[in-house]
Amino acid sequence: MLQVFPDLKGRYGDFGGKYVPETLMGPLQELEEALDQAMADPAFLEEYHHVLKEYAGRPTSLSYADKLTGHLGGAKIYLKREDLNHTGAHKLNNAIGQALLAKRMGKEKIIAETGAGQHGVASATVAAKFGLQCIVFMGEEDIRRQELNVFRMKLLGAEVVSVSSGNGTLKDATNEAIRYWVANCEDHFYLIGSVVGPHPYPRMVRDFQRIIGDESKRQFLEVEKELPDRIFACVGGGSNAMGIFYPFLGDTSELIGVEAAGKGMDTPEHAATLSKGTPGVIHGSMTYLMQDENGQITEPYSISAGLDYPGIGPEHAHLFQTKQVRYEAITDKEALDALKLLTQMEGIIPAIESAHALAQAFKEAPQMSQNETILINLSGRGDKDMATLMEHFQEEV
Amino acid sequence: MLTKTSFQGKLTKTEDLFIPFIVAGDPSPELTIQFALRLQEEGADVLELGVPYSDPLADGPTIQRAAQRALKSGMSLRKAIELVPKLREHGLEIPVVIFTYYNPVLQIGHEEFFQLLGENGVEGLLIPDLPFEESEEIRNRSEEKGIEFISLVAPNSDQRIKQIAEHAKGFLYCVSSLGVTGERKEMSAEALAFIEKVRQYSQVPVAVGFGISTNDHVQLVRNHADGVIIGSKIIRLIEAEIENIEKGRMDEALKHFTKEIRALVQ
Numbered sequence: 001m002l003q004v005f006p007d008l009k010g011r012y013g014d015f016g017g018k019y020v021p022e023t024l025m026g027p028l029q030e031l032e033e034a035l036d037q038a039m040a041d042p043a044f045l046e047e048y049h050h051v052l053k054e055y056a057g058r059p060t061s062l063s064y065a066d067k068l069t070g071h072l073g074g075a076k077i078y079l080k081r082e083d084l085n086h087t088g089a090h091k092l093n094n095a096i097g098q099a100l101l102a103k104r105m106g107k108e109k110i111i112a113e114t115g116a117g118q119h120g121v122a123s124a125t126v127a128a129k130f131g132l133q134c135i136v137f138m139g140e141e142d143i144r145r146q147e148l149n150v151f152r153m154k155l156l157g158a159e160v161v162s163v164s165s166g167n168g169t170l171k172d173a174t175n176e177a178i179r180y181w182v183a184n185c186e187d188h189f190y191l192i193g194s195v196v197g198p199h200p201y202p203r204m205v206r207d208f209q210r211i212i213g214d215e216s217k218r219q220f221l222e223v224e225k226e227l228p229d230r231i232f233a234c235v236g237g238g239s240n241a242m243g244i245f246y247p248f249l250g251d252t253s254e255l256i257g258v259e260a261a262g263k264g265m266d267t268p269e270h271a272a273t274l275s276k277g278t279p280g281v282i283h284g285s286m287t288y289l290m291q292d293e294n295g296q297i298t299e300p301y302s303i304s305a306g307l308d309y310p311g312i313g314p315e316h317a318h319l320f321q322t323k324q325v326r327y328e329a330i331t332d333k334e335a336l337d338a339l340k341l342l343t344q345m346e347g348i349i350p351a352i353e354s355a356h357a358l359a360q361a362f363k364e365a366p367q368m369s370q371n372e373t374i375l376i377n378l379s380g381r382g383d384k385d386m387a388t389l390m391e392h393f394q395e396e397v
Numbered sequence: 398m399l400t401k402t403s404f405q406g407k408l409t410k411t412e413d414l415f416i417p418f419i420v421a422g423d424p425s426p427e428l429t430i431q432f433a434l435r436l437q438e439e440g441a442d443v444l445e446l447g448v449p450y451s452d453p454l455a456d457g458p459t460i461q462r463a464a465q466r467a468l469k470s471g472m473s474l475r476k477a478i479e480l481v482p483k484l485r486e487h488g489l490e491i492p493v494v495i496f497t498y499y500n501p502v503l504q505i506g507h508e509e510f511f512q513l514l515g516e517n518g519v520e521g522l523l524i525p526d527l528p529f530e531e532s533e534e535i536r537n538r539s540e541e542k543g544i545e546f547i548s549l550v551a552p553n554s555d556q557r558i559k560q561i562a563e564h565a566k567g568f569l570y571c572v573s574s575l576g577v578t579g580e581r582k583e584m585s586a587e588a589l590a591f592i593e594k595v596r597q598y599s600q601v602p603v604a605v606g607f608g609i610s611t612n613d614h615v616q617l618v619r620n621h622a623d624g625v626i627i628g629s630k631i632i633r634l635i636e637a638e639i640e641n642i643e644k645g646r647m648d649e650a651l652k653h654f655t656k657e658i659r660a661l662v663q
């Protein structure tokens with residue numbers, strides 16, 4: 001029997017928990033109680049699945065990448081198409097779940113943090129859809145990098161707050177969102193974008209993202225009659241990866257999480273939290289993180305704003321420690337090459353985040369046999385990355 | 398009924414406590430010593446010595462800025478603890494509470510951390526992101542070493558108040574309002590009612606902090622609690638002297654700081 005995580009203290013083995021100021025203990029307790037009730041209420045789950053179907057457009061397809069499979073000459077490659085989800089990434093699955101919960105709790109205002117802007121857009125979208133007020137915290141550096149998404153959020157009616165503390169990236173936006181929540185927790189719901197933060201957030205986000213894995217399993221069994229040999233997903237905070245991995249834990253499929261190696265693992269400019277980080281506390285959770293010898297959190301780097309985070313969800317830390325998932329890291333350049341290959345072979349432009357998962361899978365596929373199978377979580381589409389892609393590929397196209 | 402609070406026998410008063418908070422290394426370790434001594438002269442009963450952290454979740458912009466200045470001056474948890482005997486050499490007698498976020502403690506490791514606290518004569522410890530449920534081991538180790546582990550209660554602690562208050566050591570830190578540290582304009586009537594409630598359960602002095610920034614606040618808190626904790630306001634007073642300090646007008650800076658503190662707490 002597989003042990004059920006998290007335990008009652010919100011722990012996944014050595015990781016997780018609630019390392020937060022006393023002022024947040026009350027709101028987290030309130031959230032946990034409301035979440036437990038909602039998840040046990042068939043009417044709530046029915047509404048969540050209904051919105052996923054008729055608003056988000058789920059289930060998303062499972063596509064067989066035939067040309068690419070032939071080109072690489074090894075394992076058969078399938079793509080789980082989260083890029084086809086409304087707003088262009090898996091982030092919406094979680095935003096819908098949490099927004100429905102916020103409404104159920106009678107909270108009319110939501111707060112969100114965002115890096116690439118995908119979670120901010122997903123939050124602004126559900127706020128518009130369900131009639132909630134939305135404030136999105138975003139680092140000033142990310143605001144500059146992701147201009148288009150900032151405009152999308154504003155058009156959707158959200159207020160975007162520029163965060164200048166630290167380096168002005170996702171870590172700092174998350175700090176500021178938590179600080180704002182501490183002061184305004186009575187009538188605000190904090191809608192976290194990944195499987196990070198204090199308990200019960202990592203569990204809640206996983207449970208709202210497991211739809212990816214549940215669908216994939218069903219779809220894969222339909223076409224292949226057996227489970228995939230390997231499943232790949234990129235890991236920033238780790239929500240798309242937990243979403244696809246979770247229903248496969250304990251099965252025969254090998255699970256591979258792909259972190260951002262940025263400019264290289266032998267440089268300080270990367271975001272490979274598990275490969276290079278050490279255990280500690282970040283954003284209320286015991287997990288792996290990037291830090292210096294004095295325990296000061298350091299700034300990560302990745303070309304993809306969505307992977308540019310110095311921590312990782314506590315359940316990933318546990319799966320890493322217990323070797324249930326293998327974690328690899330892919331550089332900016334490898335990701336861009338994989339992005340271009342998929343684009344030109346299959347006519348799908350992936351998000352740069354997702355391209356990290358693709359790159360690792362493309363490395364392994366040729367070494368596998370033709371009757372083996374690979375499933376890749378294509379967590380989002382590349383529209384938001386056009387400015388970055390133009391910088392890199394302008395001369396080649 | 399208040400038991401005599403201890404801090405290794407160094408604090409015998411149980412009321413009218415003045416507990417200032419400053420950040421070690423803001424703007425330099427040497428000046429931290431000078432400011433601490435002035436605070437003692439102005440009647441401080443316990444010194445909360447903050448350790449700068451890159452990601453201070455419970456702190457507002459003022460203390461964030463202080464942390465940034467202190468990190469630039471090279472401060473760390475280890476150096477902050479080692480600053481305590483230097484404070485003593487210069488004449489600081491009041492007990493010192495090390496205020497640090499949990500992650501730097503983890504990097505030193507519990508065992509070595511407590512050894513450092515012991516060797517350097519630290520009397521108290523406060524870790525703002527280690528709530529009651531996560532703090533058992535640290536509480537036990539603190540008790541073994543005779544170090545007071547300071548607990549916090551907040552206006553929304555509700556049913557948790559009793560449990561936290563009953564385990565409180567040294568003094569109980571009563572967070573006067575929701576939100577991060579920083580100055581506030583007013584103290585609400587609810588805050589006063591909350592303080593009364595906490596006092597029913599506490600065996601140690603109840604000290605109120607977060608947002609105390611005027612002499613009026615101080616007087617009000619004095620009438621309702623056993624102590625007043627002042628952080629952001631003092632840090633802003635230090636910040637206001639930075640120009641003087643940079644221009645080498647040290648005496649003027651310290652004199653002006655002392656005058657402002659006196660006006661705040663008299």
Ligand SMILES: Cc1ncc(COP(=O)(O)O)c(C=O)c1O
Pocket residue numbers: 089090091115116117118119193194195234235236237238239240241305306307351353354379380381
């Ligand atoms: C398309 C896409 N994939 C992946 C991520 C990384 O987040 P996570 O690791 O939580 O899935 C993001 C984050 O913004 C994203 O936009």
